[in-house]
Amino acid sequence: xxxxxxxxxxxxxxxxxxxxxxxxxxxxxxxxxxxxxxxxxxxxxxxxxxxxxxxxxxxxxxxxxxxxxxxxxxxxxxxxxxxxxxxxxxxxxxxxxxxxxxxxxxxxxxxxxxxxxxxxxxxxxxxxxxxxxxxxxxxxxxxxxxxxxxxxxxxxx
Numbered sequence: 001x002x003x004x005x006x007x008x009x010x011x012x013x014x015x016x017x018x019x020x021x022x023x024x025x026x027x028x029x030x031x032x033x034x035x036x037x038x039x040x041x042x043x044x045x046x047x048x049x050x051x052x053x054x055x056x057x058x059x060x061x062x063x064x065x066x067x068x069x070x071x072x073x074x075x076x077x078x079x080x081x082x083x084x085x086x087x088x089x090x091x092x093x094x095x096x097x098x099x100x101x102x103x104x105x106x107x108x109x110x111x112x113x114x115x116x117x118x119x120x121x122x123x124x125x126x127x128x129x130x131x132x133x134x135x136x137x138x139x140x141x142x143x144x145x146x147x148x149x150x151x152x153x154x155x156x157x
Contacts, residue, residue: 003041008049009093011042019090019119031126039130043123044139046089049096051141053085055151057103064111076110078145084109085143086116 014030015023031039059081062073076084087109088096099106108114120143127135146152 003038003045005045005093007038008042008045012089012092015090015092015119017091018114019086019116021118023090024118024122027122028125028129031122032129034126034130036127036130039123039126040137042126043137044141046119046123047139047141047143049089050082050085050143051148052151053088053096053099053106054143054145054148056154058085058099058106059145059152061103061107061110064108066112080110081145082120082143083115083117085145086119087114088116090116090119 011027011030014027031042059076061076063076063080066074068074084106088099088106091109095105124135124137127133127137142148146155149155
Protein backbone atom coordinates (compact mmCIF):
# COMPACT_ATOMS: atom_id res chain seq x y z
CA UNK A 1 0.00 0.00 0.00
CA UNK A 2 1.39 3.37 -1.03
CA UNK A 3 1.47 6.06 1.64
CA UNK A 4 -0.38 9.16 0.51
CA UNK A 5 0.49 12.65 1.62
CA UNK A 6 -2.73 12.68 3.65
CA UNK A 7 -1.62 9.50 5.44
CA UNK A 8 1.82 10.98 6.07
CA UNK A 9 0.47 14.22 7.52
CA UNK A 10 -2.02 12.33 9.69
CA UNK A 11 0.92 10.45 11.21
CA UNK A 12 2.96 13.65 11.59
CA UNK A 13 0.03 15.12 13.56
CA UNK A 14 0.90 12.62 16.33
CA UNK A 15 3.86 14.91 17.08
CA UNK A 16 1.54 17.76 18.15
CA UNK A 17 3.70 20.23 16.26
CA UNK A 18 7.11 19.41 17.74
CA UNK A 19 9.67 16.68 17.21
CA UNK A 20 10.58 15.98 20.82
CA UNK A 21 11.90 12.69 22.13
CA UNK A 22 8.48 11.98 23.65
CA UNK A 23 6.39 12.91 20.61
CA UNK A 24 8.69 11.01 18.25
CA UNK A 25 8.42 8.03 20.59
CA UNK A 26 4.64 8.10 20.12
CA UNK A 27 5.08 8.25 16.35
CA UNK A 28 7.61 5.39 16.40
CA UNK A 29 5.17 3.28 18.41
CA UNK A 30 2.32 3.99 16.00
CA UNK A 31 4.42 3.32 12.91
CA UNK A 32 5.97 0.13 14.30
CA UNK A 33 2.49 -1.39 14.63
CA UNK A 34 1.83 -0.89 10.92
CA UNK A 35 2.87 -3.11 8.01
CA UNK A 36 6.47 -2.66 6.86
CA UNK A 37 5.40 -1.16 3.49
CA UNK A 38 3.72 1.66 5.43
CA UNK A 39 6.89 2.30 7.43
CA UNK A 40 8.83 2.45 4.18
CA UNK A 41 6.17 4.72 2.69
CA UNK A 42 6.46 7.04 5.67
CA UNK A 43 10.24 7.16 5.22
CA UNK A 44 9.83 8.01 1.55
CA UNK A 45 7.36 10.83 2.22
CA UNK A 46 9.51 12.16 5.07
CA UNK A 47 12.62 12.24 2.88
CA UNK A 48 10.68 13.94 0.10
CA UNK A 49 9.23 16.55 2.47
CA UNK A 50 12.74 17.39 3.68
CA UNK A 51 14.14 17.38 0.14
CA UNK A 52 11.51 19.83 -1.04
CA UNK A 53 12.51 22.20 1.78
CA UNK A 54 16.16 21.92 0.78
CA UNK A 55 16.28 25.32 -0.88
CA UNK A 56 18.65 28.24 -0.78
CA UNK A 57 15.89 30.64 0.34
CA UNK A 58 15.57 28.60 3.57
CA UNK A 59 19.16 27.43 4.04
CA UNK A 60 20.65 30.90 3.84
CA UNK A 61 18.43 32.31 6.59
CA UNK A 62 20.40 33.07 9.75
CA UNK A 63 19.72 31.28 13.03
CA UNK A 64 16.88 33.34 14.50
CA UNK A 65 18.13 33.82 18.05
CA UNK A 66 21.90 33.87 17.60
CA UNK A 67 24.45 36.39 16.43
CA UNK A 68 28.15 36.28 15.81
CA UNK A 69 30.50 38.00 18.27
CA UNK A 70 30.31 41.16 16.21
CA UNK A 71 26.50 41.08 16.27
CA UNK A 72 26.11 39.88 12.69
CA UNK A 73 23.62 37.13 11.85
CA UNK A 74 24.76 33.59 12.61
CA UNK A 75 24.44 31.25 9.60
CA UNK A 76 22.83 27.82 9.74
CA UNK A 77 25.24 24.91 9.45
CA UNK A 78 24.24 22.00 7.22
CA UNK A 79 23.16 20.04 10.32
CA UNK A 80 21.16 22.94 11.74
CA UNK A 81 19.51 23.40 8.36
CA UNK A 82 18.51 19.72 8.32
CA UNK A 83 17.11 19.94 11.86
CA UNK A 84 15.15 23.11 11.07
CA UNK A 85 13.63 21.41 8.03
CA UNK A 86 12.61 18.55 10.33
CA UNK A 87 11.08 21.07 12.73
CA UNK A 88 9.04 22.56 9.88
CA UNK A 89 7.79 19.09 8.91
CA UNK A 90 6.98 18.31 12.55
CA UNK A 91 4.95 21.53 12.74
CA UNK A 92 2.52 19.93 10.30
CA UNK A 93 1.12 20.21 6.84
CA UNK A 94 -0.22 23.76 7.12
CA UNK A 95 3.13 25.17 8.21
CA UNK A 96 5.08 23.03 5.71
CA UNK A 97 2.90 24.17 2.81
CA UNK A 98 2.91 27.83 3.89
CA UNK A 99 6.69 28.26 3.90
CA UNK A 100 6.98 27.69 0.15
CA UNK A 101 5.12 30.90 -0.56
CA UNK A 102 6.27 32.81 2.54
CA UNK A 103 9.89 32.41 3.59
CA UNK A 104 9.10 34.46 6.70
CA UNK A 105 6.95 31.55 7.90
CA UNK A 106 10.09 29.37 7.83
CA UNK A 107 12.35 31.82 9.68
CA UNK A 108 11.12 31.11 13.26
CA UNK A 109 12.06 27.44 12.88
CA UNK A 110 15.74 28.40 12.61
CA UNK A 111 15.57 29.33 16.29
CA UNK A 112 17.43 27.13 18.76
CA UNK A 113 14.00 26.75 20.38
CA UNK A 114 13.11 24.35 17.56
CA UNK A 115 15.09 21.21 16.87
CA UNK A 116 13.61 18.50 14.74
CA UNK A 117 16.56 16.11 14.98
CA UNK A 118 14.51 13.43 16.75
CA UNK A 119 12.31 13.10 13.66
CA UNK A 120 15.23 11.82 11.58
CA UNK A 121 15.39 8.49 13.40
CA UNK A 122 11.65 7.76 13.41
CA UNK A 123 11.49 5.52 10.30
CA UNK A 124 14.59 3.52 11.27
CA UNK A 125 13.44 2.99 14.85
CA UNK A 126 9.93 2.01 13.76
CA UNK A 127 11.34 -0.48 11.26
CA UNK A 128 13.64 -2.00 13.89
CA UNK A 129 10.74 -2.37 16.33
CA UNK A 130 8.54 -3.92 13.66
CA UNK A 131 11.09 -6.35 12.23
CA UNK A 132 13.74 -6.83 14.90
CA UNK A 133 16.41 -5.95 12.35
CA UNK A 134 18.32 -2.81 11.49
CA UNK A 135 17.14 -1.02 8.40
CA UNK A 136 19.88 -0.47 5.90
CA UNK A 137 17.88 1.78 3.67
CA UNK A 138 18.00 4.51 1.19
CA UNK A 139 15.11 6.59 -0.01
CA UNK A 140 14.36 8.00 -3.41
CA UNK A 141 15.09 11.53 -2.15
CA UNK A 142 18.16 12.50 -0.16
CA UNK A 143 17.31 14.49 2.95
CA UNK A 144 20.83 15.81 3.47
CA UNK A 145 21.32 19.55 3.19
CA UNK A 146 22.21 20.94 -0.23
CA UNK A 147 21.22 17.75 -2.07
CA UNK A 148 18.32 19.29 -4.03
CA UNK A 149 19.87 20.76 -7.18
CA UNK A 150 16.66 22.62 -8.02
CA UNK A 151 16.75 24.29 -4.61
CA UNK A 152 20.39 25.32 -4.96
CA UNK A 153 20.76 26.20 -8.64
CA UNK A 154 24.09 27.99 -8.20
CA UNK A 155 25.64 24.82 -6.72
CA UNK A 156 24.96 22.78 -9.85
CA UNK A 157 28.15 21.45 -11.38
